[in-house]
Amino acid sequence: MMKASPKLSTATKKKVVDLRGRIAPQSTIIAVGAGKGGVGKSFFSSSLAYFLAQMGHKTLLVDMDLGAANLHTWLGEGLPSKGINEFMKDTNLTIGDVISPTMKNNLHLISGASEGLYNGDISDAEKSRLLSALYNYPTDYIILDLGAGTHTSTLDYFLMAQHHVVVFTPEPSSIENAYRFMKAVFYRKIRRYGSRLDIDQRIEHITKNNHNIKSPRDLLNTLHKEFPEISKDLKEVMNQLQFQIVLNQIRTAQDRNLGKGIKSVCQRHFGLPCEFLGALSYDNAVWQSLRQKKHLLVANPYSHLYAQIMAMARKLADPSQPKNMVS
Ligand SMILES: Nc1ncnc2c1ncn2[C@@H]1O[C@H](COP(=O)(O)OP(=O)(O)OP(=O)(O)O)[C@@H](O)[C@H]1O
Numbered sequence: 001m002m003k004a005s006p007k008l009s010t011a012t013k014k015k016v017v018d019l020r021g022r023i024a025p026q027s028t029i030i031a032v033g034a035g036k037g038g039v040g041k042s043f044f045s046s047s048l049a050y051f052l053a054q055m056g057h058k059t060l061l062v063d064m065d066l067g068a069a070n071l072h073t074w075l076g077e078g079l080p081s082k083g084i085n086e087f088m089k090d091t092n093l094t095i096g097d098v099i100s101p102t103m104k105n106n107l108h109l110i111s112g113a114s115e116g117l118y119n120g121d122i123s124d125a126e127k128s129r130l131l132s133a134l135y136n137y138p139t140d141y142i143i144l145d146l147g148a149g150t151h152t153s154t155l156d157y158f159l160m161a162q163h164h165v166v167v168f169t170p171e172p173s174s175i176e177n178a179y180r181f182m183k184a185v186f187y188r189k190i191r192r193y194g195s196r197l198d199i200d201q202r203i204e205h206i207t208k209n210n211h212n213i214k215s216p217r218d219l220l221n222t223l224h225k226e227f228p229e230i231s232k233d234l235k236e237v238m239n240q241l242q243f244q245i246v247l248n249q250i251r252t253a254q255d256r257n258l259g260k261g262i263k264s265v266c267q268r269h270f271g272l273p274c275e276f277l278g279a280l281s282y283d284n285a286v287w288q289s290l291r292q293k294k295h296l297l298v299a300n301p302y303s304h305l306y307a308q309i310m311a312m313a314r315k316l317a318d319p320s321q322p323k324n325m326v327s
């Protein structure tokens, strides 16, 4: 049995109240992540952006894969003269200065292509400047195409969004890596929340020493019991993290069914609502259109993928889905 922990200080409780006054971003931000490279994050991000733009929404696609940026190629665009790299180097530039138009109406791009600037090279101050510039940029949708892996910068970019899309493929290694990514996101969010309230050490202690905690869900349940004063706020904050699952490169009906299974495992494991956004077929037309330097949706509008992606864009753009509060 765990010992009942001492009550939270008045200062901590005041912080909970202060944090309720969080400001909302100027747009709906959708982050697209995965644990593994090559699963289709950039394909999905660029396709989703294309459809949102087609639906009449002003859409900004941002290449956050700073080590291996290639979104301009996915859109069939040349390399823009300015992008995140220039924004980082020159503090006189605004985010608007590094946005490039694309051939598609309503669709703009911030390129991440760079010579030598990598995710890990960005300082906390630079990261904050970038995040706050994106956060305050007024448009309809911002889509963040993230790099693979669980670098803290990647996790923070993912967490700044209101929609958290995770791309899986049916291969076991991709599923394993995606869970690892989601777990890293979950713990990063708890840790950030804990450090804002100065209870991070206590959370760390509980995580390490309570042997009944076998999953993120167990940790959440334990924290609710340990800190009843912040339970309501904790629930609200963690509920912002609703993973939206995309299963890419499916080849069989069996693959398609995996999506629902992944969703229910995620819900059980994280103790948070998850959504299966949909499945995307494997189609050679994807790499063929890339070779033609055109986006698939332009080069091959008759692919099954066209309808599949459109359905997901409609789901994501559904106005009945409330904007989440920001942590
Ligand atoms: N639905 C699909 N059908 C066929 N091929 C696909 C599909 N989705 C992606 N691909 C192929 O997989 C490759 C990787 O896709 P993509 O670049 O979008 O992955 P990524 O997750 O962004 O990778 P990275 O982490 O390296 O940025 C592409 O070159 C493309 O040809």
Ligand SMILES: [Mg+2]
Residues within 6 Å of the ligand: 041, 042, 043, 065, 145, 146
């Ligand atoms: Mg990519």
